[in-house]
Amino acid sequence: MAAVSTPRRAPLMRVNGISKTFGDVAACKDISFTLYPGEVIGIVGESGSGKSTLLNCLSARMKPDAGSIEYDTRRHGLIDILSLSEPERRMLMRTDWGIVHQNPRDGLRMNVSAGGNVGERPMAVGERHYGEIRANAEDWLSKVELDIARTDNKPTTFSGGMQQRLQIARNLVTKPRLVFMDEPTGGLDVSVQARLLDLLRGLVRELGIAAIVVTHDLAVVRLLADRLTVMWRGDVVEQGLTDQVLDDPHHPYTQLLVSSVLQV
Numbered sequence: 001m002a003a004v005s006t007p008r009r010a011p012l013m014r015v016n017g018i019s020k021t022f023g024d025v026a027a028c029k030d031i032s033f034t035l036y037p038g039e040v041i042g043i044v045g046e047s048g049s050g051k052s053t054l055l056n057c058l059s060a061r062m063k064p065d066a067g068s069i070e071y072d073t074r075r076h077g078l079i080d081i082l083s084l085s086e087p088e089r090r091m092l093m094r095t096d097w098g099i100v101h102q103n104p105r106d107g108l109r110m111n112v113s114a115g116g117n118v119g120e121r122p123m124a125v126g127e128r129h130y131g132e133i134r135a136n137a138e139d140w141l142s143k144v145e146l147d148i149a150r151t152d153n154k155p156t157t158f159s160g161g162m163q164q165r166l167q168i169a170r171n172l173v174t175k176p177r178l179v180f181m182d183e184p185t186g187g188l189d190v191s192v193q194a195r196l197l198d199l200l201r202g203l204v205r206e207l208g209i210a211a212i213v214v215t216h217d218l219a220v221v222r223l224l225a226d227r228l229t230v231m232w233r234g235d236v237v238e239q240g241l242t243d244q245v246l247d248d249p250h251h252p253y254t255q256l257l258v259s260s261v262l263q264v
């Protein structure tokens, strides 16, 4: 019988040999991986292991010393993001990418209403009909479980959890293909974290968005990530399917990380 071959999807992002040094500190050493459309990759590691540096390089906010990052854009196909000009990078950010910061204040405009925060991105990519932009913004506020009666309120009047949900709506409203998340539930109460994670997981799956999620919290990756990358002192020490890595860790650092969590 002839072998049935599964068609291989084209990668969304191909990361090859990324390194970044600050003085004597090698923050990231020769990091490579491939991300496929709709896939969620978690990057875990202790403080100072290089997670944020890697995320900053991948999202073109920091230039690595070596390596390449190719991304399959909707507009121009596969491009080397390190060669983008600043306006091109900003356009990619508006059309294809989202960034969810740990601190919602870094990702929101605090003096603009909640509806304005969500409506700004569709406007930035050319939508002009006020009624539709507002209706879409309200739809997204509902999706992230914010009361649409608060549409005209500024995020300064929201709780931390509400601000984080607003930041998620602002990022997802234009249906990006890739979202970078840096400790998306950090700094929130445990009960608020759990609800937010459920919401994020539902939205990412429903929209088929790929994501790269940096966290030191294994519960976050257990729930969100298909695959896991474990960093230790700038190196990737283990990579694999999330459940496999967490249930059967091979590297001593991963074993320590998993055993230090009572229950994930």
Ligand SMILES: Nc1ncnc2c1ncn2[C@@H]1O[C@H](COP(=O)(O)OP(=O)(O)OP(=O)(O)O)[C@@H](O)[C@H]1O
Binding pocket: 022, 025, 026, 027, 045, 046, 047, 048, 049, 050, 051, 052, 053, 054, 216
């Ligand atoms: N702008 C910078 N200048 C100098 N050193 C830096 C800079 N950014 C990061 N580093 C160093 O690079 C290493 C990796 O830092 P990074 O912030 O990427 O780690 P991290 O895993 O994200 O840590 P955390 O979980 O605490 O945010 C650390 O030793 C850090 O001190």
